[in-house]
Amino acid sequence: xxxxxxxxxxxxxxxxxxxxxxxxxxxxxxxxxxxxxxxxxxxxxxxxxxxxxxxxxxxxxxxxxxxxxxxxxxxxxxxxxxxxxxxxxxxxxxxxxxxxxxxxxxxxxxxxxxxxxxxxxxxxxxxxxxxxxxxxxxxxxxxxxxxxxxxxxxxxxxxxxxxxxxxxxxxxxxxxxxxxxxxxxxxxxxxxxxxxxxxxxxxxxxxxxxxxxxxxxxxxxxxxxxxxxxxxxxxxxxxxxxxxxxxxxxxxxxxxxxxxxxxxxxxxxxxxxxxxxxxxxxxxxxxxxxxxxxxxxxxxxxxxxxxxxxxxxxxxxxxxxxxxxxxxxxxxxxxxxxxxxxxxxxxxxxxxxxxxxxxxxxxxxxxxxxxxxxxxxxxxxxxxxxxxxxxxxxxxxxxxxxxxxxxxxxxxxx
Amino acid sequence: xxxxxxxxxxxxxxxxxxxxxxxxxxxxxxxxxxxxxxxxxxxxxxxxxxxxxxxxxxxxxxxxxxxxxxxxxxxxxxxxxxxxxxxxxxxxxxxxxxxxxxxxxxxxxxxxxxxxxxxxxxxxxxxxxxxxxxxxxxxxxxxxxxxxxxxxxxxxxxxxxxxxxxxxxxxxxxxxxxxxxxxxxxxxxxxxxxxxxxxxxxxxxxxxxxxxxxxxxxxxxxxxxxxxxxxxxxxxxxxxxxxxxxxxxxxxxxxxxxxxxxxxxxxxxxxxxxxxxxxxxxxxxxxxxxxxxxxxxxxxxxxxxxxxxxxxxxxxxxxxxxxxxxxxxxxxxxxxxxxxxxxxxxxxxxxxxxxxxxxxxxxxxxxxxxxxxxxxxxxxxxxxxxxxxxxxxxxxxxxxxxxxxxxxxxxxxx
Numbered sequence: 113x114x115x116x117x118x119x120x121x122x123x124x125x126x127x128x129x130x131x132x133x134x135x136x137x138x139x140x141x142x143x144x145x146x147x148x149x150x151x152x153x154x155x156x157x158x159x160x161x162x163x164x165x166x167x168x169x170x171x172x173x174x175x176x177x178x179x180x181x182x183x184x185x186x187x188x189x190x191x192x193x194x195x196x197x198x199x200x201x202x203x204x205x206x207x208x209x210x211x212x213x214x215x216x217x218x219x220x221x222x223x224x225x226x227x228x229x230x231x232x233x234x235x236x237x238x239x240x241x242x243x244x245x246x247x248x249x250x251x252x253x254x255x256x257x258x259x260x261x262x263x264x265x266x267x268x269x270x271x272x273x274x275x276x277x278x279x280x281x282x283x284x285x286x287x288x289x290x291x292x293x294x295x296x297x298x299x300x301x302x303x304x305x306x307x308x309x310x311x312x313x314x315x316x317x318x319x320x321x322x323x324x325x326x327x328x329x330x331x332x333x334x335x336x337x338x339x340x341x342x343x344x345x346x347x348x349x350x351x352x353x354x355x356x357x358x359x360x361x362x363x364x365x366x367x368x369x370x371x372x373x374x375x376x377x378x379x380x381x382x383x384x385x386x387x388x389x390x391x392x393x394x395x396x397x398x399x400x401x402x403x404x405x406x407x408x409x410x411x412x413x414x415x416x417x418x419x420x421x422x423x424x425x426x427x428x429x430x431x432x433x434x435x436x437x438x439x440x441x442x443x444x445x446x447x448x449x450x451x452x453x454x455x456x457x458x459x460x461x462x463x464x465x466x467x468x469x470x471x472x473x474x475x476x477x478x479x480x481x482x483x484x485x486x487x488x489x490x491x492x493x494x495x496x497x498x499x500x501x502x503x504x505x506x507x508x509x510x511x512x513x514x515x516x517x518x519x520x521x522x523x524x525x526x
Numbered sequence: 527x528x529x530x531x532x533x534x535x536x537x538x539x540x541x542x543x544x545x546x547x548x549x550x551x552x553x554x555x556x557x558x559x560x561x562x563x564x565x566x567x568x569x570x571x572x573x574x575x576x577x578x579x580x581x582x583x584x585x586x587x588x589x590x591x592x593x594x595x596x597x598x599x600x601x602x603x604x605x606x607x608x609x610x611x612x613x614x615x616x617x618x619x620x621x622x623x624x625x626x627x628x629x630x631x632x633x634x635x636x637x638x639x640x641x642x643x644x645x646x647x648x649x650x651x652x653x654x655x656x657x658x659x660x661x662x663x664x665x666x667x668x669x670x671x672x673x674x675x676x677x678x679x680x681x682x683x684x685x686x687x688x689x690x691x692x693x694x695x696x697x698x699x700x701x702x703x704x705x706x707x708x709x710x711x712x713x714x715x716x717x718x719x720x721x722x723x724x725x726x727x728x729x730x731x732x733x734x735x736x737x738x739x740x741x742x743x744x745x746x747x748x749x750x751x752x753x754x755x756x757x758x759x760x761x762x763x764x765x766x767x768x769x770x771x772x773x774x775x776x777x778x779x780x781x782x783x784x785x786x787x788x789x790x791x792x793x794x795x796x797x798x799x800x801x802x803x804x805x806x807x808x809x810x811x812x813x814x815x816x817x818x819x820x821x822x823x824x825x826x827x828x829x830x831x832x833x834x835x836x837x838x839x840x841x842x843x844x845x846x847x848x849x850x851x852x853x854x855x856x857x858x859x860x861x862x863x864x865x866x867x868x869x870x871x872x873x874x875x876x877x878x879x880x881x882x883x884x885x886x887x888x889x890x891x892x893x894x895x896x897x898x899x900x901x902x903x904x905x906x907x908x909x910x911x912x913x914x915x916x917x918x919x920x921x922x923x924x925x926x927x928x929x930x931x932x933x934x935x936x937x938x939x940x
Contacts, residue, residue: 140711141684148895150690151682159685159717175588177805179838199717200684206749206776207713210798214710217801218837239751268565270555270614271573276564296628297554299621303573303613335620337653338752338784362620364778370752384624387631391591392806423632424593481562 115198115233118164119212119401124174124189124224124394126182129166133192135221137161140196140211159200161211164193176223177394187223203235205405206366217395224394230401232408237442240369240408245378246446247471250412253354253378254290255326260460260470260498262491263291263329265452267481270297274304274312280487281313285320285328287488288495289480291473294333296359296384306332306344314351331357331380331413338367342374349376358411361385365409372410380450381411391424399429400436407437407445413473418451419463431466438469448473455479456524457497457507457517464501474498484523485516493520529612529647532578533626533815538588538603538638538808540596543580547606549635551575554610554625573614575625578607590637591808601637617649619819620780631809638808644815646822651856654783654822659792660860661885664826667768667792668704669740674874674884674912676905677705677743679866681895684711688718688726694901695727698894699734699742701902702909705887708747710773710798720746720758728765745771745794745827752781756788763790772825775799779823786824794864795825805838813843814850821851821859827887832865833877845880852883862887869893870938871911871931878915888912898937899930907934 125132141160171189194212201207213227243249251257266272266280284292300306313330321327334344334356341363345356357380360368372379383406389396399416406414416433417425425433430451437449449472451463456479464470480490493516500510511518539546555574585603608626615621627641657663665671680686680694698706714720727744735741748758748770755777759770771794774782786793797820803810813830820828830847831839839847844865851863863886865877870893878884890908897904907930914924925932 141682148681148892149900150686150694155682155685159682173589177838178807179805179840198715200711200715201713202715204713204750204754206751206755206773207715209776210710210713210749210773213802214798215801215837217799217805218839220836220838267562268555268569271569272564280564296624297614299615299618299624301612301614301616301621335624336618337620338780339787340618341620341780359620359624362623363780366752366755366777367780367784370781370784373753384628385631387629388627388803388810391593391631391809393592395805396802396810422634423629424591424634425632426593478562486563 115235116195117198117208117212117233118231119194119196119227120229121192122224122226122228123192123222124171124187125222126184126186127221129168129188129190129192132221133163133166133194135219136192136216137163137194139219140214140216159197162195164195167191172224172393174224174394179220180223181220191228198233198235203239205369205408213397226394226396226398227401228398230404232404232442234442236408240410241372242408242410242445243412243447244372244375244410245412247448250329250378250448254329256290258470259502261290261473262494263293263473263475264289264480265293265295265475265477266298267477269295272304274308277304277309278312278316281316281330283487284491285317287491289328289491291329291331293331293357293380293475296333296382299333300336300344306334307347310347310351310353314353318352327354329355331355333357335359335362338363338370341371345371345375345377353377355380357382359384360406360411365405368411369409378412379410380413381406381415383415399433403436404441407441407447411447413448413450415450415452417453418455418474419459419466421453423453434467450475457493457520458525460497460501461507464498470498470502479524483520485519489516489519492516529649530609531612531622531626531647532645533608533610533641534643535606536638536640536642537606537636538585538601539636540598540600541635543582543602543604543606546635547577547580547608549633550606550630551577551608553633554628554630573611576609578609581605586638586807588638588808593634594637595634605642612647612649617653619783619822627811640808640810640812641815642812644818646818646856648856650822654824655786656822656824656859657826657861658786658789658824659826661862664743664792664862668743670704672884673916675704675887676908677707677887677889678703678894679707679709679889679891680712681891683709686718688722691718691723692726692730695730695744697901698905699731701905703742703905705743705745707745707771707794707889710747710796713747714750714758720748721761724761724765724767728767732766741768743769745769747771749773749776752777752784755785759785759789759791767791769794771796773798774820774825779819782825783823792826793824794827795820795829797829813847817850818855821855821861825861827862827864829864829866831867832869832888833873833880835867837867848881864889871907871934872921872939874911874915875921878912884912884916893938897934899933903930903933906930
């Protein structure tokens with residue numbers, strides 16, 4: 113029997129769900145409005161997508177997507193699973209997307225249609241090497257064997273000169289940070305080119321490593337046109353850097369795969385712009401499906417958002433995202449979940465209680481840079497809070513002994 | 527004065543629109559929840575995004591996006607224009623997207639937030655060479671100097687062996703077709719690898735060219751992991767092929783740019799999966815904004831959909847898409863609009879009346895392969911209908927003289 117990909121969709125349609133599911137399978141198989149020459153029953157049976165299952169669920173009650181046909185009062189909702197024969201497209205992520213997504217989102221039969229999950233067969237594991245560093249490699253490089261990994265984003269996001277950036281980094285490394293990343297808005301513009309940032313930052317990191325034996329990871333944002341991104345990677349590598357960041361949606365999954373096959377450094381995978389395909393509950397691609405592809409193409413760290421974040425996702429969604437990323441995929445593809453957005457020391461206990469691990473990279477921007485006593489106090493507040501959480505000590509108790517933490521609670525604990 | 531990018535958004539928010547617009551600008555400039563060290567007023571003035579204008583419009587009445595805050599009864603709608611200083615990111619399409627899209631779609635302040643348009647400054651033209659062939663190159667290669675360019679998609683989409691494909695192609699070229707493309711579902715799977723398809727198709731095309739002096743364009747779908755896509759391009763080129771197809775969203779805009787800088791053939795830009803970001807009126811990226819990026823990265827042909835298509839877009843949206851693609855961009859970047867989906871001979875008059883040009887590539891799948899008298903009659907029906915439309919002859923009049931056309935009307939003119 114041939115391998116298949118199983119794709120799961122949330123659909124709402126005024127058609128009976130069985131019929132709606134058959135429309136989806138048909139569009140992604142033979143694909144025209146009339147049966148044509150050579151389209152035999154045998155060909156259909158062998159190559160067409162097949163409906164695997166339909167589970168009816170309560171519809172959302174949302175106004176149908178534009179162009180949706182049928183009586184809105186007749187709309188039903190459900191989870192539809194389709195099987196796609198791998199023989200048609202092979203274990204190729206770009207061509208997989210044509211099959212399981214392609215034109216589906218444009219079909220009139222659907223009031224809602226969103227790709228929720230993908231079950232991929234073994235040949236994808238043979239083709240995509242996946243994360244080269246993952247959790248172990250990341251811990252080793254930053255010299256942080258246990259406990260949560262604490263990081264930050266350079267703030268302000270943009271506008272710092274390379275010299276000012278070096279000052280910020282010096283403060284952060286002195287404060288004992290494990291990881292620093294460029295903001296995704298900080299790329300390679302004329303005001304602060306990557307080359308100048310690398311030249312300014314690396315001596316600071318190296319001097320710190322010489323003194324302490326530990327060099328925090330600095331994820332330089334190398335996102336750019338692909339050949340430039342590759343040169344950016346080489347620039348970081350040659351300067352002794354130990355991490356690069358790529359905005360997955362800006363360079364494409366295919367661009368990340370291409371980078372991975374060249375890269376000698378961990379790839380910090382930023383998910384900026386993912387909201388464009390994920391936020392609508394009615395159309396697009398759910399994080400659960402997407403993160404599998406991001407892991408296959410080889411990011412080492414993957415943004416999942418954090419609890420009480422400033423963005424639209426609920427805590428339940430965030431916890432599901434962290435769990436999804438930590439689930440083995442085809443027996444491996446382990447990446448470091450990256451918690452960010454509105455993070456600060458006061459979220460450690462709740463996060464640890466919900467996630468049950470410190471194999472996390474938690475990034476605080478304002479929660480470190482905005483600490484009233486400076487970034488050293490910001491980092492200390494995070495480290496102490498996570499240590500307390502891990503050792504079952506209540507936040508207030510630790511705060512009573514650690515001024516940096518009590519000040520963080522006063523400032524951010526609104 | 528520094529160059530800026532102007533981005534236009536449709537927004538709905540329970541905040542006063544001025545305040546909502548300022549939130550957007552802030553998120554995409556300094557980007558954290560608290561003012562931090564070194565974030566001076568001077569830095570903000572020079573590097574932050576600025577609100578250019580706000581035009582209030584009637585809100586949609588749709589249920590807010592998930593996570594949206596504020597009283598739904600207070601929601602207002604409007605078009606917000608923001609200016610982003612180019613100095614922050616330079617004329618880089620990947621990094622431009624971080625600035626103008628990035629985290630915006632995830633913000634809680636918005637019941638709707640969609641990127642509608644982009645005005646790009648001159649440095650983008652200096653960086654991106656754009657289409658290498660465009661309209662003139664495409665017409666020259668296919669030997670069709672005037673009139674609409676008539677094409678088709680291989681049908682059935684998948685499942686044909688290379689030998690059966692060669693038979694289909696032989697019928698089509700004999701019928702006088704200008705252009706044939708692989709379906710986007712037909713990639714490089716084990717059942718019909720690209721190498722075998724090229725080997726089967728090219729002799730048919732060459733034999734036809736030897737007989738007639740004209741070789742129709744065959745757009746082989748080379749979409750794949752990037753290094754494989756490049757090898758696929760080389761395979762087509764070495765076999766004497768004259769066109770390649772790439773699914774823009776599967777390889778990413780950055781992947782297309784990378785292909786363009788290597789390619790020696792016209793790139794047929796397929797937009798499959800674009801519905802994932804475009805169909806929701808509440809979030810994502812409008813075709814008007816996206817097509818500018820697709821043209822900058824150098825596709826020669828760009829899918830716009832056609833009138834009375836089988837997908838969700840209205841005729842008004844399709845006509846706006848065709849007009850957008852034909853508008854000069856930074857003084858150039860001319861591409862061939864590709865009309866497809868549900869196209870057949872009977873749409874020629876209405877399309878020509880609305881668009882006013884035959885500088886179009888119109889693709890009929892079922893409208894050619896499903897013609898009851900075969901593909902030759904299918905192609906003839908399309909050619910005759912467009913010729914009549916261009917010369918002001920009513921469809922019925924031409925049909926009375928051309929059996930292939932009258933049969934098409936009987937079959938498809940439901």
